[in-house]
Amino acid sequence: MAKRQREGDEVGNTPTPKKARRAVFEDEVTDTTAETPSKRKSILRGTPTKANGTRDAGPTPTPLKKVLFSTPNKHQSEDEIGLDTPTAARNDRSARRKSAKALRAPVADEYSDVEEDATDARIAAEILDSEDEDGDDSAEETIGVSHTSKAPDTPSKTGRPRGRPKGKRRERTPTPPPDLPPHETYFFQNRAGANKTSTNSLPSNILLNHDNFRTHIEAYQDPHELDIRRLQNLHHRGFDQWVFELEQGFNICLYGYGSKRSLAMSFAEHLYHQSEKPPKIIVINGYTPGLTIRDILTTVAAQTLPKSTKPPAQPAALLDLTMSTLTTRPTPLTLVIHSLDHPNLRKSQPLLARLAAHASISLLATCDTPNYALLWPLTQARQFRFLHHDATTFAPYAAELDPVEDVNALLGRSGRRLGGKDGVAYVLRSLPENARNLFRILVAEQLALADGEGFPTTTAPSGGLDSDVESLLGASDEEAALQDTPSRRGRKGRPPKTKASKPKPVAVAASAPEGVEYRTLYHKAVEEFVCSSEVNFRTLLKEFHDHQMVEARKDAMGTERLSVPFGREELEGVLEELV
Amino acid sequence: MEYEKGYVFQPKDTRPAKKRKTESQGLHASWQLRKKAYEEAWQIQNSRIEDALASIHSKALEDVTTYLNEIVETPLPSRIPTGIVLSGPGSASSNSLSSRVASSVQSHKRRLYVTLDSGSAPHLKAVLKVLIQKATASVAEDEDDDELATISRKGPRLLNYDLQILYEYVRDRNIEQVVVSFPDTEALGSALLSELLELLHSWLDRIPFVCLFNVATSVDFLQQRLSRGAVRCLNGRLFDAAPSSAEAQLVFSAIAHPDARLWVGPTLLASALERQSDYIQSIDELVDIVQYAYMSCYYANALSIFLDPSVKSDSIPADHFEALRNLDSSKAFVESMIENGNTTRARDLLESNDNLLAEVQEQMAHGKASLTKMTTALDVVRTIQDTLPNTPTSLKSNLFIQAMTCKLRGSAMMRTMLLSVRKAQSDVAAALMGSVCAADIADDIKEDITSLKGQLAELVAGSTAKSQPLRSEDDIGSSTVRTTVVAQKVHLSKQKSQLSKQDAAYTEILRKFSDHLEAYFDSSFIDPQSLPFHEIFIYDHxxxxxxxxxPRPRHAVERALTSPHDYLDCDCCAPEKGEDGEATLSSTQPAAAVLYQLYLESGNLINVSDLWQAFQAVMGGEKEEGDLMVLFQRALAELRYLGMVKSTRKRADHVAKVAWRGL
Incomplete structure (x- = not known):
């Protein structure tokens, strides 16, 4: 049971070079031949019960007998460790080791037959050892103490390469095994393991800004234009059916990839022309930024309520009033809601469901996300009374999306409303001197911070691969850092020596603050006579907030931190312009 | 227009608002006719379903209303009178008991009915607001003169969650009862509910509250959730509402009503009922499914025009008759007619539309009659199961589905049932015969069975041992197994125990009876697919x-993105031959599709820079970078919009994968 010993050492973190092992081993074996008996006796007889802190005294007697017969070495060594590093063994917190220990103990205990016991124990030990092999191979020399003869002891150990064969572990096959049930597919696609991505980053100027985007998109000719039109015409054939379904009190929900806006609009056109007297059709653009349920309800109420009534302010009350008015004076209304599942409207689905449930309101809604059906619990789904139609159009989401801004937001380059550096410069030009100075301080501080913590990470010998340039701001997530540290240590099983000698780059990254602390910035600003009071400071900051040039965030400690949401290059550019 | 929040639609082209003349072609030409027929047919069917649902709730509804009336007459109770309706899951549907109670209460002038559902109740204040607002709003509409009274109230302005408002309202209008109903009791927070009840209790001396709980689980559970104080405030009475499975059976029998114009087929019905019991538990959905079946049949099946019994041949376009002649079942029908030597009739059918129409209507009437006969036979099966001891009664819908798919005839269930009939004792047999005769079956069989019944009655009357019923020979109890050992061999000999003469006669009668039954069932359980023109009056798609x-929207989106050819049907993106059906990346595919497929290949974190480079490589290098970047940016934004990627702060220029394919 050599591993106990090793564990003790591992916990104690004594650096043991791997290479030395063989040599030491030989030495020990030769000189213990004489010494061991006495040593052994003393250990076993002197402390049979308190041998091991964590283990019960039960198993110890059996190994005592065994010493006399076939394989004394292992058990003895085990007890010896108990004396050597009792605290280490006791304080061993590893669950896996504990369970291994627990497994081993009864095996030794249960059998009365000594011979059998010995072989069993050995087998168990071997199995467990081979499992633990990859843990750490240091401190092998202490085992040697107990070795009387080295030959029959652990033949399997020497025959095999240590540890799990490299690269054999969790091979990621790109193609999943066929016919997996859905949940297994999920785990297959989402399994843990190395997620190696390179550290390449997009050059900051490669993403198009609005102007360039527009010129390019206007010049672009979609090769599938004809097919898309044909697809749309295919959907047009369903119009009569849809009219019929709406008439019968059902509501329609269109789903599928591609913008369904124009499809829904041409349906509205169709509906308008085919009915005897022009119907009232209300169109709601669910994707409009800042749309609220109140906007929808007031639009609907404007068509239903008599002019004299003053609509209540609360959406629920407004809805109630609209519904009761519709019940007393039924006016058929057709509601076309684009992007019903848009984040704008996700919270107000209950109200919309109630509205849609009214007999004189027909609803044609489009949904874009693939999981939209999960928005509605059973009762709401009942109220909507939807018939779903697949309306895949492949049309670009021209009105729904602003690709430039969305991609910027996605990549965290949120020069959001501002259009990057130039926009900032433009805003700053219109601000007073003090504000500009404050911004300069902020940017400079942020850059300094980023430099300060970027340094150890990049110079670290091997940690660089993953944790370097965590982000341009040095903004490394705590999450990421936490995830990185243990996995690396455990997985790669580096010799502890190098580990100890290496500065902990990841830890530094973990503590890396993101952005400038509010207090610090304030004091700096006061020092440079940018502002005289905190109120003053706040007003200056507010201007930046309004233009989304500054983001405030609370870190794990609860301190408020301010940062400018730009990449490093842009920050430097801004700083240059300001200075 | 596309950037406005909401607006009233105005058509773009200024065509005259007159109805566009869309002369529909071909079989669609009769749509207006069919629509009228649909409306008529569905209206009848719908009212039938409505009646069925009303009847199932009528008793419970009556109980609840009488309870509410009783409370009005008892002055000042010390606890809140509470009706607890055990309704099972799915009770929130519009047809359920609670909505019926609501409408009956609302018909009273001097009563208020307030529904408090879990959605409107995050905390006590909000609940009270809703309660007061709903209570005071509900009558205000039609009593305009009273409105002044509330406005001219003296004193300080009250907060809108003060029950004083409600009290004044109640006092001013002489309201004699305020019913507070909780349709989804389980969904309300227990602390909130307890608080609310205690508060209501403290106002009970001024406002005559009554609570109605809709309980989907059990009363014990409700009591457990309430605080002890709240429980002490209540004085409850229990009402049983019909569970939704019973509702489903009722709706089913309305669907399979003999007068139904259209029969819903077994596969559709089976899937609907399964979904009903497994997922939804709401009767409305089942009704919707039936309605949609009617709609689809009348809309998409041009021949549904023949379903209307009063249709005239001159109003039907000629091509409809051609279509009718080309039906599989109609071809088979004519062929069998020719085989039987009835060639003139067959020629008539092929040549004259009038003859065909008459024949279709006759055959359809006949077909429906046989279906009706089948459902009656199902009823007989169920009565026999009811009467027989130790036999579980099957659901009618299950039997119907089995019968329609021809699985009932000769099934194990039927055989066991007939066997147990043969073993029945005389008292059971008499009851069986009585119930079968009472059923609506063909006259000849009825006569036979009635005569058997008479014989049996005579036999029983003449029997000496009156106390004991007669036993059948087939009954296991009347035979004994005897074991004898002869020359070390065991002989098993079955020996009929001594049967009296009456018993023998009884066995004879019973055997005849079961033979009659078997013959009856065999003749009733026909294969609906063999009926001529069954395509018209049985809808089973x-x-x-x-x-x-x-719907499976996720699947649709994934499919569109992985194999856009399926939708676009373009020449350029067709999957290459020799591939195993798996679509491959090609530069001609839409940008989002290419990007999505690249996305599928990556792990949980995606480096956008690498993604861009891969995208560039796939889309072909000869294009200018900006032109590609436009597509890339747009596609990436689309992926984000569809909820496939989200931003991550773990690494710079990375995005996190959120959706996995094929789940």
């Missing part, structure tokens, strides 16, 4: 229903 009621 899964297809539009599955997509329309249980």
């Amino acid at each position: 899964k297809s539009p229903h599955r997509e329309v009621f249980t």
